[in-house]
Structure formats: C-alpha cells, structure tokens
Amino acid sequence: MASKPTRRTATIAVAVLLAVAPSTIAVSGSAAIVGESGTALQVADDTVPYTDLDEGLFWQGQRLAVTGLDPGERYELRRITGSDSSAFAVARGSDANGTLTLSTETLDGRYFLRGPGITAEREQVFEVVEQDFRARWSTRSVGAGRSADLELLSNRGSYTVAVSAGGLQFEDLERIFDEDDFADSYDDRERDDEILLDVANDEPLRARFTDIDPDTYTFQAEVVDTNVTATATVSVGLSRADVEFERTVVTEQQGDVALVNVSIDNAETAYLVVGDHDSNFLDVVEVTDGSGDGRVSVRLNTRYMGLDPSDPGVPSDIRPYRAVANRDSADALRRSDDLASGETLGELRSGIGVSGGLDAPLDATDYPIVAASTTDIRRSGNRLNIRDDRDEAALTLGSPRLRRIESRAASAGAAGSGGVATFRALPRDGTIALGDRVVVAVEVSGVYGHLLTEHDGGIEGVVENDAEGINLTVEQADGSANREPIEFDLDGPGTALALDERENILFAAIDTERVRTTRELEAGQVYEATFTLTGVDEDVERYSVKRTQPSHTGYPYLAPGGEETLTTSFEFVDREASFRDSDEGLTAQPVAGVELTGTTNLAPGSTLLVRTRTTTGRTITQTTTATVTDEGTWATRHDFSGAEVGQRFEASVRDTGGTLATVEGEIVPATTPTPTPAEPTPTATATPTATPTATATPTPTQSATETPIPTAMPATTTNADGPGPGPLVAVVTILAAALWASRRAARADDRE
Template identity: 25%
Template structure:
C-alpha cells in the first residue's frame, strides 16, 4: 500500500512537471510574434498623413505581400501619446506592391491606423503611438449666387458667385445636371474669353493633370473629350475663396441647379438660379423733348431695358442740321439709366484746342459716374463752328448697339428732340444769406431750397459781414460759367473782372466774355470822391450754377469790406467801410462775349452795340438790432418769449441773455444760444421766469451777432394781474350794447324816463367832488383806516 502511494506521488510529480514544461513552451511560441511586431508601426508612414475626406491614403514602406489582410481601426482613446483603445472599421488588404490603399470617402473625422496581419509576414498591434496614425479632415464647401434670378441678356444677366471653403486651394468640377454643355458653362464662368481657344487639344486637360492655360476670373479649363461627362462640365483649377462675376448672357431661360464638386475629396455643394427671358435690347429717352436757351446746358437722360447694357447716342445730324455729335454709351447706372449734359456754348469747338477731349461739350452726371455709368465720344463731326450753335430743333437718336452711328440715325430705338431757344437777359435780383447758409450751397437747387426755407431772402438790403447773392436773371449763361468752372486754366476773375483782358477762345476778338462790376454809388460816396469798387480777386466769390438748370447766382462775401483795405481795387477808394455806417452799392453785369452775342464782323459795326446789361442797387448797412419793447415787461411764468428785430441775414445765429439787475435777489442769469434770425427780420428767445418775483428787474441783450453796438433793453417782472389792465377796453363793448336798450325805451314813452334817471349814476365815476376818488372809494378808505388804527393798538 505504501509502495503504491509512493508510486502514485512520483507519477503525479512527473505529470505536473511535464505539463509545466509544455505550458512554458506554448507561452514562448505565442509571445514570439508579438514581440517581433511591437515596433513595426514606426517602420512605415501614411501618405497623406492628414488627408481630406475622400482622398485616398496609401501606406509607404509597409513591405507587406499581395493580399495580406489588415484591419482599419479608428482611435477612440489615447494614453500618454499612445493609442489605448480603438474601434474596428473595415478589413483592408495590401496590393501587389505590398502597400495598403484606404478609401476615405465614408470615413468620419478622426485618427485611424491599420493593425493585424499574419505571422507569415507582418503583424501590427493595436496600440501604436499617436504619431503613427493618420487624421481624416472634413472639407467644407459653400457656393452661392448673389441673385436668385438673372436675365438672359443685357445688364441684368450678370451676378456674383461666391465660393468659400476651409481648405486653402482645391480644384472644382462644375456641372448643371446636363442642362448646360461645356461651352455654355465656359461662357458663364469666363464670359470675356474665347471658347475656341480653351477647347484646343493643347488646352484640354486630363483629370488630375495640370492645365496648360487657365481662363477667366475662376481659372476655368476644359477636360479632354474622352473624359467622363467632358461635354457637360468644366474645371476650376486650384482656386481659393473668391467672389467674382458670372454672366448668363445667351443662356436659355429656366431654372438651373449647379453642382460644385471638389475633384479629390467628398466635398460638394449646389447653387440654384433662375434665368428669365427678356425682350430685345432697347434704349429710350426718358424725356422725349429737352430744351435750353442758346449757350445753356441741357440734360439728356437715356433708359435701357433689361437686355441692354450699352449703346450709341447721336445729337443732331450733319446733313440736316449742320452739326453732329457721336457718343458711345459704355455702361448705365444701377437703375439702368444714364444722364449726360450737353453744353450748347462749347458745342462745335473741339477742334480749337480749348476744349479738351470733348469733356466740355458732353459729360456724365456725377451720381451716375459713382455707379460706374460712362460714355466715350467717338467724334464731334462738326468741330469748327464759326458761331455759337444755332437755335432750332435738333434730332437726337439712340440705339442699343455700338459702333454704327449711321445705323443709329437711320434705324434708332428712339428719337428725341433738343430745342435750343433764343436767349433772354431780364434783370438782376439781390438776395442775402448768412455765412452758415452759404456753406451748405452747392448748386442752384440749394439756393432755391434756402429761399423756400426762409434762410435766403430777396431784399434791397445787405448787412455788413453777410453774403450778397446776385441772381443773374438771364438765360443761356450756364454754358459759359460751366466752362469756366471746369477748366483750371481759366480763372473766373480773368473773364469777369473789370480789369480783365482774356477771351474764352483765343481766336475770338472780344476782350472778355462778361463783365461783373460791384461799385459804390455816387450818392453813397459823395461828390468829388472816388467810389469803392469791389476787388473780385481778393474777395470770397462763389458762382453757383447747375448743369441743366437755368440760372446763375454770384455770391460775394462782405465780411472783409469793413476791416481790410484789400477788399476794394487800388484804382478806386480803397478805404474799408465803417462798420457803424450805411452805404449803397450797384451790381452791374454785362454780357460782352461775341460768341454769345453772335457778333458778325461783316454785318455788325461794333461789338459794343450788342452788349447786354442788367444791374441792381442795394444798401450795405451797419449790423443793427433792437428789442420789440424797452423796457420789456414780463410775468413770473414759464415760456416767456422775448423778441428782437434785426437787419442781419436770416439763418444767422445769435445768443440772447437775460441777467438780473439792481437789487434783485436772488440774482439770476439765463441764456438762449444758437437762436436763428427769421426771414421776418426778427429773433425770439424763450425763457423761464417762474422762479423770479414781481418787482425784479433785469438786463436783456443779444450777443454774438457781430453787432458793432450790442442790442440791449431793460426788463421788469410785473404782477400777472397787470396784463388784465387792458380789460376796460372790453367793458366798452357792454356799454355800447346798452345803447340800443336806451333807444328802445325811447320808442315807448312810458319807459323812457327810467334810463334817464340812471344817467347821473353812470357819471358818478367822473364826479370831481372828491378828486381821485368816488364816494364809495372814499368810504372804503375810511373803513380801512379805522381797521388799521384798531390793529395798531396794543
């Protein structure tokens, strides 16, 4: 029994020893492959290492065998830079080159790696370092048209296309679901380029290749004809974020959906737009007839329909009118219109060398220029007129085509009429305004608006330091003054100063175009005394005109007349005005221009005989003012209005001050600032006297109006009841109403005696028995005295 036990124990020991040896051998075999593959992740790389979703990723230097299976796994956790957990995505296998290629189109953003393999070749573990993985990035793409709808022709056929992405550069394929072929797509994205140039064999490009030439603002190119859908798509090569214009001119009307696809990623976007059909391109005159006086400037406005974005304008016609101007309209404003100004004074003179590049004959309105409207003058067919453009009715023609002016005259879209009428020289009117008002004047419309608002007043009086605005009520002068204003080499004073000697056109014979003379009158200067003549070269002079508007205003600032002797010419009395004296001046305007006056040396003896003259005389007075009342009695209430009268220009701003005087306690001071003088030649301030007391006195003054002597007045705060002292005037009405009652009794004899007995009673207030008091008043006084005596007793 004992031997059996020993034998069993020995057998068990041998058995367990054998099991242990076999287990160690098995463990060794199992551990050997893992130990060998532990560092293999660092022996190869992924290309690209951070691909955009949709790009293929390929291993480099993996060194596997064809068909060897691996797992594509997504990192779900890391620990100290090493992958600690991951998720299975799909099986992948090595190709014939021993490398694994991974399609990322369906992969989400994140880090990925491959693992697995077999012991016969390569085995990759599931815990690589994070640097041995590759990252999938998602490309965003947005493509949007600026407008939902465009026209199939004309200025409205264009819109902007904006393309944005979080990727730096990329190539796009553009298609429209087969509704547009590659030529139409090319015309949209490269409207100014030639499709035939882009479609040559040298310029068509295979997918993935670099194009030889790019076209348009989106770097467009065409694919080789054997590429899939090459006739229904175009490429935009390596573009970045941009917003550029596309043009649907010539595209059939309808709804289109454009597909924008990045060529190497899954990014794509769509953009929808509607193309509408429009009528044939056409232009028309907004006003079929425009007119101006000979020598004036007229405005011509032309409108384009949706299909038109350019055209031609012809003014006159050489054979019928002896004058013709050919103009190309390059573009219209945002409202598909353009306004041009035509100067009948300079028309037909472009060959003289005095008018540069026709810009003084015709030009575009400034507001339209700001909206990119523009013209170019092809030719002034008649450019050497001997006289100013004649009066008459001239044809104007427009056509929505460029280049053929003969066609514009013979087959225009629309015909208008330019009526040039006889000039008139009527009168000279004088207005006045403050410095602040004149600062806001840019054109004739501003003057008229100021007159409507009451800030510019027509009158025969101008206060010293204010502006005198002289209205030249004469037509046909705008062209001359417009030419002066737009030519830096021609000074206004050279043409209008009394000492001037420069003519508008060198080949003309007159000394000057016009004369303006502002001179003191003989009555003002006195006998045997030189009269003051305003020097237009040293004073602030503004000539106010508006193209297309009749009327010229010459504004002169009198601010320097009373403090500088340079205000007047040296040939006259140069002494400055005394700011406390009044003067009288005469403004004289005379047209002397032979061009305007149509002087013919063969038919007219002297040019002087044709001169046209207008003038006006007005006073230049001391700046004065006075209060409507002195003393000014007010009550202790709110909103008390105090008014002063003044001769300074309406719109002038002054301050009015109220300050307590005498023994008034508590003292007070109130100021109303920036009060405007009205066209009624007064200014009113509103003050709060509610905190004052009856009997208070104050001083009232107008300040900061440039007065040599400050307008002042005394003031008193009186009892509000004092205002009712005028009520006796109202009591006269009842007395008058009683008169008919006294007449009625006269018709009835029995009752006539009663009113007669009342007559002595009505006379009692005028009774002289008690001077200054009536009987009742005397009685009341006695009672009051008795009460006072009683009150004073101890």
C-alpha cells in the first residue's frame, strides 16, 4: 500500500525586471508580492506561503516565481474552465532550488498549480488580468512655458510608468514633470532618456513646458512590470501667444504708479516693450501668468522705471515693475540679458540711440508699450522691429501737482482704522473734539511711487523726508507767552498714513488720545498742518536718485530751488452734546416710537449712548445707540407706551468718555387725532330752458382724516422697581401734529 503523500506548503513570489516599490500585499519580511494596487514587483527576499495566493490578482505580463517546490520536478499551471473543470495551460519544471518561474504574457483568467507536494487542488486560486492602458493630453497644443496634463487611464489602481518622447532628453523630462510624481528610482532609465513616474487612480501627471523647443512631441508611457504601452501627442509652442491690453491708453502723473492689465492666451509668459527712440527710453519686461488665469496686472512705478538696481548708488530693493497677484510676476530685463534676436538689451538700446540707465525719473511724455510673445526685437535704423508683437498701448505721463489741503474729523479709534474708504467720505471740518482723530487730507500727485516702494506706504515717508523733499508738520499756530508752540510727533504712535492713489489724496490720520506732543492738548488751541514739497538745491542741474551723489536730495519734479507749500488749520474743542428743544425740559407722550434728537460736535460716525429712566412711579429704563451724522446731529427712538401721564423721567447722552448732557422730562397726555372735514362737493346747476327746472344741490359728504404717527425705532426697554444702569446721555423730540383748525379757517375764507 502506497504511503499517503505528505502535504507540503509551496510559496510564490512575483518577479519583474525592475524593482521600484515594495508590495502592498501583506507579507512577512520584505517579500514583494503585488496585488491589484501594487505599483511594482520584485523577487521576494522571504518566502510567501502558498496559501496567500488565494484570490490574488496579478497583471498580464508580470512574472510569477513559485518557491518551496520539490527541486527538479514537473508542475502544471491549469486554467479553471468551469465549476468542476480545468484545462492545461503550461507546464514548467522547478530548478535545483525548488523555484518555478512562470510568464503571464499569454495568461488570462483564473489559475491553480498541480504537481508534487501540492495535494489540495483549486484551493489557492489566483487570477491574471489584462491591463487596459490609454494615454492622452488634456490639450492638443500648449504654449511655451504653459502647463498641460498627461492623462493615463487604466483599469489598474496604481503602477509605475517609464515616460519618454522623441527629441527630449532625460533632463528635459525631469524639468517637464512634477517631482511629486517621480518614482523612488525615477532615474534608473536615465541612459535611455526615460523617466519613471508613479500613477495612482488615474490622477493626471502635470507637465510644464518651460525652456522646451517649439515642436510636436509624441510621448510614450510604458508600464514597467507589464510592458503595456500607450502614446499621446502634443504640440508645444507652435501656436503663438495671444497678448492683449485691457486699456490702450494709461494716463498717470510722474512719480505715481500706473496699472497695466494684460491678458495672455496660449502661453504663460509674454513681454512688454516700453519706450522707443523718440522717448529716449527702453525697457523690456517679462510678465508671467503664474496663477494660470490668463491675466496679469502689472504696476509700473514711474518713479523708478529705467533704473538698474545693479548700478552703484541705486537702492537695491527698488522694483520698477511688480505683478499685483502673488503667483504672477513682472521683471525688467537687465542690460546684459540676451534677447531672442541675438543681442543684449544694452546693445539694442545703443543701437536705436537710447542712452544708458536713468539717474533721474521719467519725463512727462508719451511712452509706447508693445505686447509681444517673444523677445525677438530687432532694430531698423533707430526704430524697433518687434517680430512677435501682439498689441499696442501707450503710457501718458503728466506733471504732478499739489492742489489742496484740508482737515477732517474722524471718530475716536486707532489712527488708521477705517482707511481710505472712511477718510474719503468725511466732510471738511475745522473743529476737532478732543479725543477724536484729526485727518489731514492732501491732494497731491507724484509721490506714491516713492512712498509705496521705499516706505511701504508708512507715514515716515512724509515726515521730514528731506531725501525726497517731502515734509508734513502739525504744530500750534500761536504759542503761549515765553513758550514754544506745541508740535506733533507724526513719526510716533497714534499716527498712520493712508494712500488714495485713485484720487491722488494722502490721508494723515492722528489719534489725539495717543499721539505724542511736546505739551498737553487743550480746548481752544489752534493748530496748522503744513505740507511742503522742496526741490533740489539751486546749484544742482539735475536730480539723481543715486545715493552716492548729493543731488538726490529734494523732490525731483520741481525746478532746482523750487518749493510748494499748502497749510490748513483746525481748533480743538471740548466734547459736547445737547438735546434739541430742551431749554424748558422735555415732554413725551405715553406711546411707542418717541423720537429723541440732538446735536454734538463729535466727529461723524461716532456712537452715542442714549438713556432714559423714569424718576417717579413705575421704573422704566431704556438704552439705545445713536450715530452722529455729517451735519453733527443724532437721533434715536424710545418706547414710553408703558408710562403714565404725569410721570417724570431723566434723559442723558454719553460716549465712552462719560456723560455729555442730561435733561429732565415729563410724560404728557397723548394728542387725540381730530377728524378733518372733507371739502364740500360743488353745487351742480342745470342749464335753463323755456320751462325753468329746479337746481339740485347734493348734501356734502364728510370724511375723517387722522395724522399718522411715525413708526417707532426699536429700543432696549427694562421695567424694574430698583434703580437702572448708570447715567447715560440723551436727546429728545416729541412728535405731534394737528393743524386742522387753521386749515378749516383757510377753507372758509376761500368759500367767502
């Protein structure tokens, strides 16, 4: 009797030519068996129990290595054809180590092994599936420097591909694709000009075609462990960039910042050629649409255009051109930069008769701007020949002006709170309540480029800035006997500068509670705010921005020795508020919506607290807020419908600093509306005939008309027996109307 064969456990490993990443099947040690989500395969370092094969999924083209079999024995791989049937697929012999290697290139279906040492058939069944694989680009053509997606579509979850393209070297591929998609050993096929990339769940591979020669490229992607391939073709840089200006004429003053909006299509980068021979100025600016929205907004700082930061004495942080959006960019080419035409920018400037870099700001004239897709800029005599020009515009610079200065009052708070939008709406005001803010508004142009670049819009840019010839001071108009006038420290706490470039107004906001002064501020003091522009010294022929030369001191847009000054004055007063029509006390009817009004010298926008509290009878306390208008008035409404006739009340108004006014009042009877007689209907008289006819006079119809009471504003009301909150300030006005008697008398006169 034959002995019963001993049941043995075989092991299987999946092997490929390229090892890239560990398997995702749960195995011991570092064995690398790949399941459905595996990206690469390697020969196992440890054995894998044969039982782990059950329901395993492998991809056609992978190699399977079965270990732990009897050495030198013959084994069959059988394909399952039915519930109780199978068919022979392939037979292989194990090597001297008991390892059996199988190719899956022709396999497709469910399989199991049969042979010595394997007694339980069909228990460990695995499947081999053909990998579907397609490739396409997200666009057929892409501009030079622009991005596109290589989309790889498969029925497989994740895997590694080797990507190549005729005409592109490994360094090109490395620059094109995102390093986040690189496989661990992405450069293993560098010699073959192939880059290894990981793909997962059909996520596209992002490609940016920077510094790639214009051409049509066919990209091939090969799955490294199954050898399936797919191709996709894209044209790079063959469709020229389409560049357009939003406005063809941009007008600005010397020294300010001009905004130029450019749309870019079919490319990521375009070029602005600013100036020509006639303007004796030439800059080439590279603009990049880093955000990918097809639009770049460029700020041209006319104060520093034409300056080269590499020149000795020029501040190194100066940027004449800046993109508004953070991901976009705008950078001026330097004299030594090469153009696509084959010469440098410096050579091009000399060739058309434009002198070197500027020492002084641009003059007031017209500067043409040409949008181009490349820097293929040549010269024909002293004229520019821009080969790839797309659109034209012009920058028109006018002379700056100092027009006016005035003081405005802003509500109490941090010096810069509210900003331009708030300060722009404030009316002119020559009286400032102590505790409010003083806002000095100066309408001036030609200063914003300097303030934004070298001072970031800070107030120090207009405080004793001799280097630029700008000076703002605030000091007492007349000092007291034997004492110097009080001066404001505008470069300290409690001050802020807000720039309104659109309207050419700068706002110096001063918090009178925090600003440093040489002595204490008091009511009745009059102050003068003075804004001055001072040119360079009379013996200096031309301003220079270079710090190595003394002639840089002064405002560059005035003649040497010139000066312009504007002054405004304002007076400090104590904070006050009052009730309207309250000289003999207030009266209020026992109704809802009683309007309380008054006046105050606080700045527009200030908030007042209005409080009323009955002082006799049942206690009724209410508190509301009121906002000061531009006319210095305020109004709110309180509900007295719960009060009784004859009750006394107290009304007060206050701000955060304390009570400003308090008045007494009394609840009086409500006015009863009186019906107003309707106008009588005119008498109709019949036309006489041969037989007289009596005239019929209809009886007049009366109708009662009541005077409506305005709708009450909401108020916070509390009824309590005890005392209410602390004293608050208020103003009151009683609504009532009934003039029907006089109107009736007037109608009687008319009938007579």
